[in-house]
Amino acid sequence: xxxxxxxxxxxxxxxxxxxxxxxxxxxxxxxxxxxxxxxxxxxxxxxxxxxxxxxxxxxxxxxxxxxxxxxxxxxxxxxxxxxxxxxxxxxxxxxxxxxxxxxxxxxxxxxxxxxxxxxxxxxxxxxxxxxxxxxxxxxxxxxxxxxxxxxxxxxxxxxxxxxxxxxxxxxxxxxxxxxxxxxxxxxxxxxxxxxxxxxxxxxxxxxxxxxxxxxxxxxxxxxxxxxxxxxxxxxxxxxxxxxxxxxxxxxxxxxxxxxxxxxxxxxxxxxxxxxxxxxxxxxxxxxxxx
Numbered sequence: 001x002x003x004x005x006x007x008x009x010x011x012x013x014x015x016x017x018x019x020x021x022x023x024x025x026x027x028x029x030x031x032x033x034x035x036x037x038x039x040x041x042x043x044x045x046x047x048x049x050x051x052x053x054x055x056x057x058x059x060x061x062x063x064x065x066x067x068x069x070x071x072x073x074x075x076x077x078x079x080x081x082x083x084x085x086x087x088x089x090x091x092x093x094x095x096x097x098x099x100x101x102x103x104x105x106x107x108x109x110x111x112x113x114x115x116x117x118x119x120x121x122x123x124x125x126x127x128x129x130x131x132x133x134x135x136x137x138x139x140x141x142x143x144x145x146x147x148x149x150x151x152x153x154x155x156x157x158x159x160x161x162x163x164x165x166x167x168x169x170x171x172x173x174x175x176x177x178x179x180x181x182x183x184x185x186x187x188x189x190x191x192x193x194x195x196x197x198x199x200x201x202x203x204x205x206x207x208x209x210x211x212x213x214x215x216x217x218x219x220x221x222x223x224x225x226x227x228x229x230x231x232x233x234x235x236x237x238x239x240x241x242x243x244x245x246x247x248x249x250x251x252x253x254x255x256x257x258x259x260x261x262x263x264x265x266x267x268x269x270x271x272x273x274x275x276x277x278x279x280x281x282x283x284x285x286x287x288x289x290x
Contacts, residue, residue: 033256034290036283037062037088037265038276039226044093045070049079058276062086064131064265066093067121068114076125088263089129089169089224090122100153101135101146101177108153115157119166129169129224130161131199134187137176146177151190161195169199169223172214179208181217188221197223201267203230206245215254222260226267227283240268240282248286255287264290 038060043051048071055063065071067090080087098111118130134154135146154168161168170178170188178184188198198221202211207230215222228236229243241248264287266279284290 033261034225034264034287035061035088035262036280036290037064037086037263038270038279039064039091039265039267040270041066041091041267042270043069043071048072048076049082052079052083052085054273055276056083056085058273059280060085060276062088062263062265064088064127064263065090065121065125067091067118067130068093069121073124080125087125087127088265089127089131090118090125091131092118092133095133096136099133099136099141099146100150101137101141102149103141103145108149112153112156115168116160119157119160119164122166123164127166129167129197129199131171131224132168133173133175134170135175135177143177147187151187154196155191158191158193158195162193166195167223168196170196171199171201171204171226173201173204174207181209181214184214185218185221188218197221199224199226201226201228202246202251203228203236203267206230207232210247210250212247212250212254215251215258215260219258222258224262225255225260225264227264227286228267240266240279241286246286252287 036059038055040051040063044066063085065087092115094114095111098107098114100108100111102108115130115132122130135150137143137146157168172178172184178187184198188196198218200215200218200222202225205211205214227240229238229240229246230236231238231243231245264283266283268279
């Protein structure tokens with residue numbers, strides 16, 4: 001083969017390789033944006049390993065635990081390491097009963113004490129976020145009071161959050177608080193801290209907004225994501241993909257548009273292996289293969 005023929009051959013081969021489809025492994029590596037996790041809201045005591053093994057076999061990569069809890073730390077860490085299932089964060093377990101917006105300083109201090117323990121637990125587990133419900137508006141606690149009291153309380157936690165490199169991720173829930181994306185964004189921004197971000201729950205805003213709009217408004221403020229289904233008649237009962245009111249393709253595109261990369265955690269009911277495999281499949285169904 002002369003030099004001209006060799007050059008033509010190499011050019012043709014290179015072009016063919018460039019045009020060839022990626023292998024399944026390469027394609028998966030290239031397109032993977034998010035990691036699947038499961039919210040273990042009911043696991044606050046007892047054995048950990050069997051549950052972790054089940055979730056790992058079902059196809060989950062991580063979990064979120066409730067804190068404070070009565071779990072044995074050594075057992076939790078052994079289960080984590082044995083299965084390779086990551087504990088990406090914790091969710092507060094007392095923020096409804098001991099809200100940071102309460103008029104009683106004693107109640108607020110109890111809420112703060114719980115969050116301090118949550119930070120320590122999250123650090124011990126190797127996680128990165130503590131989910132915080134910041135306030136509860138009631139007939140005796142106005143929206144303005146909830147806003148000011150909760151911000152003041154959270155600011156006292158920032159030195160500890162920074163010390164342990166744990167993000168306080170504020171969630172929007174049915175607490176009559178942070179009822180629009182711009183307000184939610186302003187609430188987070190006013191801390192002027194990289195250790196306060198948003199924990200966005202897709203299902204929680206459907207009653208009074210469109211999740212895809214919230215995602216775009218919150219943008220880079222979103223640290224973590226919860227997903228569950230919702231419709232006005234059955235509330236959170238439908239399985240993922242069966243709710244008929246959530247525009248999942250639009251939500252996926254919104255996450256892509258803001259460049260979200262990280263954990264997406266299913267906050268749904270726990271079941272047997274078949275049930276958990278179905279949840280993993282439905283996560284792929286509504287948001288596309290992770």
